[in-house]
Amino acid sequence: MWFQIFKFELRYRRKRPATYIYFAILFLISFLAISTDIVQIGGGTGLVKENAPVTIATMMVIISAVFMMITSAIMGVGILRDFEHKTESLLFVNPISKFDYLFGRFLGSFVVLLFVFTGALLGFIIGEFMPWRDADKLLPFNLWNYLHPFIYYVIPNLLITSVLFFITGAISRKMMIVYIQWILLFAFYQLTLIITAEVENRDLAAILDPFAITTINNATQYWTVTEQNTNVVSIEGVILYNRLLWLGISLLMMIGGYFAFSFNVVRNSLFKKKTVIEVDDTKSDIVIPKAKLTFGLGTHLRQIVSQSVFYFKQVLKSVPFRAIVICGISLLIGNSSFMGRTFGVSTYPTTYLVLELIDDFNIFFFIILVFYSGELIWKERDAKINLIHDAMPIPDFVGLISKFIGLVLVYCLLLLVLILAGITIQTFKGYYNYELGVYFGTLFSDTLLFLILFTLLSFFIQVMVNNKFIGYATIVVFFILTFALQLWGVEHGLFIFGDTDLGPYSDMNGFGHFLKGFSWFNIYWLGFSVFLFVIAVMFASRGSESTMKIRWKTGKLRLNRPLQFLGVGMFCVFLLSGCYIYYNTNVLNVYYTSDTFEKARADYEKTLKKYQYLNQPAISDVNLKVEIYPSDRDYEAEGYYLLENYENEPIREVHIQLNPDEQFSYEYIKFDRESIVKENVEELKYIIYELKEPLLKEQKLKMSFKTIFETKGFVENRGNTDVVYNGTFFNNGDFPSIGYNEGFELVSDNDRKDYDLKPKERALERDDPKGLTTGGLGDSRGINFEIVLGTESDQIAIAPGYLQKEWTENERKYYHYKMDVPIENFYNIISAKYEVMEDKMTIVDDSIEKDINLEIYYHKGHEYNLNRMMKGMKKSLSYFSEAFSPYQYRQMRILEFPRYASFAQSFANTVPFSEGIGFMLEIKEEADVDIAYYVTAHEMAHQWWGHQVNPANVKGGTMIVESLAQYSALMVMQNEYSLENMQEFLKEEMNRYLSGRANEQKKELPLVEVENQQYIHYGKGAVSMYALQDYISEDSVNVALKRFCNDWRSFETNKRYATTKDLIGYFREVTPDSLQPVITDLFEKIVLFENKTDEASYEKSANGKYLIDIAVSAKKFEADSLGLSKEIAVKDWIDIGVYGKDEKGKDKLLYLKKHKISKPKMNFRIEVDALPEKVGIDPINKLIDRNPEDNIIRISEKSTS
Structure with missing residues (x-):
């Protein structure tokens, strides 16, 4: 059957x-x-x-x-x-x-x-x-x-x-x-x-x-x-x-x-309550009251209120709604355990982080929006009571408005529940700064307005389509098409329905400048959505006739004066606000699509690439006065460069690259000798000046200029986040530069192919003559730096250099900074409302004690990890000054900036540090990797690797800058934390490397040839450098680095910059002959292991100790640039480790020693003093292992049978 x-x-x-x-x-x-x-x-x-x-x-x-x-x-x-x-x-x-x-x-x-x-x-x-x-x-x-x-x-x-x-x-x-x-x-x-x-x-x-x-x-x-x-x-x-x-x-x-499954028509339930209806036989007279008919505005409002509450309750009572909400809230609570985690370390649950967590609920809002917009529109028809309902004396608009308001009330209730859930999460995590204004300001503006817009649209679609399920499909297709439009090159918010992003909230800068554009785009789309809703009211089905022809006729009858005014008014709001948005985004500002931006970069290369290797003067002196106006998001910079010709060839043309951003304008550029503009490529902001008298070797040319950064209206996207109300942070990249800028070129080979450009190499070969004489931080060989910063009276303005003078003038604060030694042509400018933590330490420089002033400029309320950062500065300065070379400055400052970017960046004696990392981490003393301490140490290390030793601009350059900074920070950490903590960090870095190589865009290269690939110079660099010091000792590595730093800190010493060929030479000098292959494997090849612990057991010996038998496997592979690997012989010293438990029940290393692994499978017997819990090969993850999860296994007692 x-x-x-x-x-x-x-x-x-x-x-x-x-x-x-x-x-x-x-x-x-x-x-x-x-x-x-x-x-x-x-x-x-x-x-x-x-x-x-x-x-x-x-x-x-x-x-x-x-x-x-x-x-x-x-x-x-x-x-x-x-x-x-x-x-x-x-x-x-x-x-x-x-x-x-x-x-x-x-x-x-x-x-x-x-x-x-x-x-x-x-x-x-x-x-x-x-x-x-x-x-x-x-x-x-x-x-x-x-x-x-x-x-x-x-x-x-x-x-x-x-x-x-x-x-x-x-x-x-x-x-x-x-x-x-x-x-x-x-x-x-x-x-x-x-x-x-x-x-x-x-x-x-x-x-x-x-x-x-x-x-x-x-x-x-x-x-x-x-x-x-x-x-x-x-x-x-x-x-x-x-x-x-x-x-x-x-x-x-x-x-x-x-x-x-019950194979019966009527299903019995043990728990179903039987209802008995009692009938009263008593007769009574029925008095029918006389109805008073009123059809005024008050009646309509009461009907809307009554029906809105009815539909609101109907949604709340429905089983799917409750299921959706329970799922969403459960996921929200579950996800809170991993909120803001970095290297396994939690972040304090600030309100903005909780709001980002609440964003995960948006998919459930989407389900509710799509599903219930259809359910409410079709409620009466699904229940077969639509003819009765439609015969009631209720205007057409009342039902539709009531259903809309009912659904909006549901959203409001959900948002309140989400706020309560967010506050509960914060409370359980011991954080009590709830910032209700941020909760309501975000959820009841950004989220609610977005839901209102799409609900109005969904009602319109359901009414016009007049089929619930086709309506669902149409709404989903509309969402898909909204995203597809952007792929087709339609990116302007005027054409992307509901494109009203509020932007990220920052504790330092609040909602910032995002509010203005956000408000206008919401007005624009709200006008359009209400206009669509008016059309929906006209065409809403009523009665048994539902063809478009009938609805068109009845729609014209419904279009009364108030509805006309509302429709026309909203359409005018839509048009007028659209005009104002267009004026701001496309007239006051220049609007670029992704395609036009790519084309501009391609045109830059095609037009100006011929000038890339033209001999140009380098900047030797910078003297500026910068007036910052945070409230207006403007600044003016005026001053001069001294340009010096370092080469034998006379320079007859000076090529100036201005900032191509349309917010920049230039009042003047002039030289202290006669010159003319030979060519001005205006669309690329590239000007060629011809000097009447050529600039000879070692001669200097003074270039004076004034640049203005001006914010006009608002832009289509979030706009510039460098110059903001509180937390302005920009660098010298804003100012005029000399010569062709390779950084403006298209990078992706796929994009380059679209514009008939050849694939681009990411870096020059290590022996390229031009690359060897160009530093990784630019072609300047050090600049004399002086700057005066002006800002608003409640802010502090900071740049590299020592504060010479501070004063107030015209209700503005001024700060004069000056360096007493040359620095790299890489400097920053910051202005914000700061609290300051100060300290001091002493280092020894050529047998002379030198005081170092330490300062942390931070946002009030972000005090959590200041002591860790200060400790990180002290320990780093002490360790690096002793291990590598004395610290070259008399001060060090950390400066917090808004979380629009999540990085820290090291300038001369100044480190801007995002509020998004470090400041708000909730670090537990024993359990967590101290990321605040580590990042501080890493950025401090750049004062040596980058600012003392500036590598050549060739392959491997970022190994010198970043991998050595990774190593330096690891050594500072190793002196403070246990090997168990180090293992967590190394595991994360190994994961970064292995995941990164799976998504390589061009080709993977050995560490010594890294082409600014972060997964290599950060991830692999950290693991490889840690392994090196483990093999040849920390002291030996530091001896090599001290020699390297001393020999390459000045361009003049070798008439070129350092490369990894030079660095590896120093490593080989301190490495025994027997370990020279380790240098090759770690740095000059792509070598990976597949180490595994196969089995292990223990037995207690007569002396009270524990004998462990362990069987391990080891494979070694060498890979090419595309990851094709071949197995090679294993002849390596690899750690075998045994873990027990400490008095707190946490993992503790009982044994860690290198053993010679010379065969794919080997057995070892090890004796330890305490009860073993886990054993493994390479347990600290010092070697690049394709599957580090199987390195360690739990150990069991050997069977006595």
């Missing part, structure tokens, strides 16, 4: 248009995803091809998850159709077994579902062959790359979700409950994403992910480019466990659902 039911289901589905619509949707989405940029679903990046196996697998599982609603519709309807059409009584009285009924319905629906999702498979396959595809981004076609993920990932995903939706529908007999399961499953997936915030939780998250999206990402996160382009994602490891877990769960649900 089941086969007949199965065939009936197939015949029924074959005749339904929905089946083919679903197929077409999946085909189109998949086709566009693989063949265009219109739809982007987890595509390949960098050198990973667009049809690589891992890319296709990722896209397919995302498709199966995102379109889970199709699964719920097909599988839910398959079992619920009989109950909705009231035909179950006819079926259940027939001789059909429960198995036949359920199995036939399930199998028929599932086969149809498979047919629908083959649309995605065909879309991907056919899309690959489109003629517009770029052949360079594709691999040769391989059908198995598509079939494999469809068979092993998509079909199991469909089976898992099908069972859930089918069984849920069978038991509940309500489609609404089926949809709730979709929401719950999505929420559970979101939970797995939260778990992955911690590296050690990733395997757990991979196993729990019901769709295997996280699972695939986890399994392939360290795959090289070659592996991603070659290997299919096999069913093994965590992927196998994930598939077995969820298929097992689906099997249990199927069995449980079978027994729970």
Whole structure:
């Protein structure tokens, strides 16, 4: 019998248009995803091809998850159709077994579902062959790359979700409950994403992910480019466990659902309360009061209030709403555990961080908005009471306005709940600065206004389409098209519906200058949305006639005077505000799309590249006066450069590159000798001056200028965040520079190809003559620096240099700074309302004690880690001055700036430090890596690596600047913290490196040839330098660095800048011959290990100690620039470690010693004094290991049997 039911289901589905619509949707989405940029679903990046196996697998599982609603519709309807059409009584009285009924319905629906999702498979396959595809981004076609993920990932995903939706529908007999399961499953997936915030939780998250999206990402996160382009994602490891877990769960649900399903028309419930209705037979006369008819404005308002409250309550009472809210709040609370974490360290739960956390609830707002806009519009029609309702004496606009207000009240209540949840999170974390103004200012402006705009739009769509489900689809498609418009080059907020971003909140600068543009764009889109709502009122269906022709006729009748005024008024608001926005963004300011910006960069290179290596003078002196006007977000800079010719060739032309930003203007540029403008490329802000008398070697030329930075109105995006009301921070990049600026060129090879430009090398070779005589911080060989800063009376203005004078004039504060030694041509200017923490220390410089003044300029309320930062400055200055060379200045200052950027940057004796890192970290003394201390030490190290030793502008330059700074900071940390703490940091840095190489855009290079690739010079640099000192000793490394620093701190010593060839030479000098291969492996090759602890056991010996037997595996690989690796012989000294527990129950190293690993598998016997808990090979992660998670295992006692 089941086969007949199965065939009936197939015949029924074959005749339904929905089946083919679903197929077409999946085909189109998949086709566009693989063949265009219109739809982007987890595509390949960098050198990973667009049809690589891992890319296709990722896209397919995302498709199966995102379109889970199709699964719920097909599988839910398959079992619920009989109950909705009231035909179950006819079926259940027939001789059909429960198995036949359920199995036939399930199998028929599932086969149809498979047919629908083959649309995605065909879309991907056919899309690959489109003629517009770029052949360079594709691999040769391989059908198995598509079939494999469809068979092993998509079909199991469909089976898992099908069972859930089918069984849920069978038991509940309500489609609404089926949809709730979709929401719950999505929420559970979101939970797995939260778990992955911690590296050690990733395997757990991979196993729990019901769709295997996280699972695939986890399994392939360290795959090289070659592996991603070659290997299919096999069913093994965590992927196998994930598939077995969820298929097992689906099997249990199927069995449980079978027994729970009632094959009866009437379902009895043990808990259902029987209701007895008592009838009163007493007769009474009925008095019908005389109604007083009133139809005035007051009546309409009362009707609106009454119905708004009614619809508000209806939404609150609905089961889906409660499920959505519970899921959202649960995720919010769960995610709070990982809020603002850096290297596993929590951040104090400031209000702005909690608000960023609340942003995760937006997806649930979207579900509520789309779902309930349709439910409320169709409420009366779904309940079959629309004719009764429409016959009531209520104006047409009352119902629609009431439903809108009811939904807005729901949003308001939810926002209040989210605020309460945020405050609760803060309270439980011991943070009590709630900042209610920030909560309400963000949620009841940015979030609520966005919801209002899209609710008005959704009501309009539902009314005009006049079909609830097509309305849902139209709204979703509109959202997709909104994002697609930006991919098509339509980026202006005037054309992107609801594009009203408030921008980030900063404790230092509040909402800043973002409010003005935000307000005007909201006025603009609100006018348009209300205008659409007026149209919706005109065309809203009433009565039994719902054709567009009838609605057009009734709509003209409804268009009374008030409605006309409202519609015309809102359209005028829309037009006038749009004109004002256009005036600000496109007239007062210059508007650039991404394409025009790229074209300008391409034009820059095509027009001016010929001047790149033209001999130009270098800046030797800077003397400026800068007037900062924070309240207006303006500044003026006036002063002069002294330009010096360092080369033998006379200079007849001086090329000046002005800042191309349209906010900059230049009142004058002049020289102290006669010159003329030979060429002015105005669109590129590039001016060529011809000198009447050439500038000879060692001659100087005075260049005077005045530049003005002026803020006019507001711009289309967030605009400039350097010059702000409180926390202005900019550097000398704003001022005129000399010669061609390579930094303006297009970097991406794909972008360059679009403009017929050749691929660009990221750095010059290490022996390039021009690169060797150009410093990494510019071609200046040191500048004499002096500056006067003026700012508002309540702010402090700071630049590198020693304060010469401070005074007040015309209600403005002035600060005069001057350096007494040359610095790099790299300086900053900051102005903000500061509190100041001061201290002092003494170092020894050439046997003479030198006092160093230490200052931290911080925002009031950000005192949490000041002592750690101050300690970091002291320890760093002391360690570096002794290990490398004496500190060259008499002061050091840390300056906080707004969190519009999250970095710290080291200028001469001055380190701007974002409020987003360090200042607000909640660091626990023993458990956490002290990131505030570490970042301070890292930036302090740049006073040596960057400011004392400025590397040549060639490959490997950032190893000298960044990797040595990483090493220096690690050594300062190592002297303060345990090896267990260091292991956490090294693990994070190794993860940074391994993840980064998987997304390489060009080619991976050895550390000595790094081309400003952060994952190499930070991640690999930290691990490799730490390993070096572990092999040859910290003292030996410091001896090498001291010699290197002493020999290369001045350009004049060697007539060129240092390279990594020079640095490696110093390392080799202090390294024994037996360890010379270590230098090669760490720095000159790409070498990776696969170390693993296979098994371990212990037994207690007669002397009370513990004997441990440990079996380890070790493999060693050498990789090329694309990640293709070959195994090489292991002949390395590698740590074996044993962990026990300290008195607080935390991991403690009992044993750590290097052992010679000369075979792929080896066994060791180790004796320790205390009970061992865990053992492992390379437990501190000193070596680059492709899978560091299996280095350590728990140890068990050896069986006595």
